[in-house]
Amino acid sequence: MLFVQLQGVSSFLAIGIGEAKNRNKGYGTDALKVILHYAFHELNLNRVSLDVIEYNAWAIHAYEKVGFQHEGRMRDAVLRDGKSYDRLIMGILRSEWEELNRK
Secondary structure, X not given: OEEEEEEOOEEEEEEOOOOHHHXXXXXXXXXXXXXXXXXXXXXXXXXXXXXXXXXXXXXXXHHXXXXXXXXXXXXXXXXXXXXXXXXXXXXXXXXXXXHHOOO
């Protein structure tokens, strides 16, 4: 699943790997790299942001791996199975992405 919402020079990204057997194989990281290249070089965006539930360590790792930075936290924003979780806000700027991807 992929969702991108564009607003001016920034966008909001949501990505998910539905089937557990397809997780932890690098597909999410590869998809993020392609999406970010498209966002910054084809759409000419300046930033891409997202939020992720705090317990999703695999996703957080993938986001950090491609350069997303932690920008904030929405406390007790998600209720799952009777327990509250924070939503972590993350973002990456074009300049940060380009610095990480210099050849």
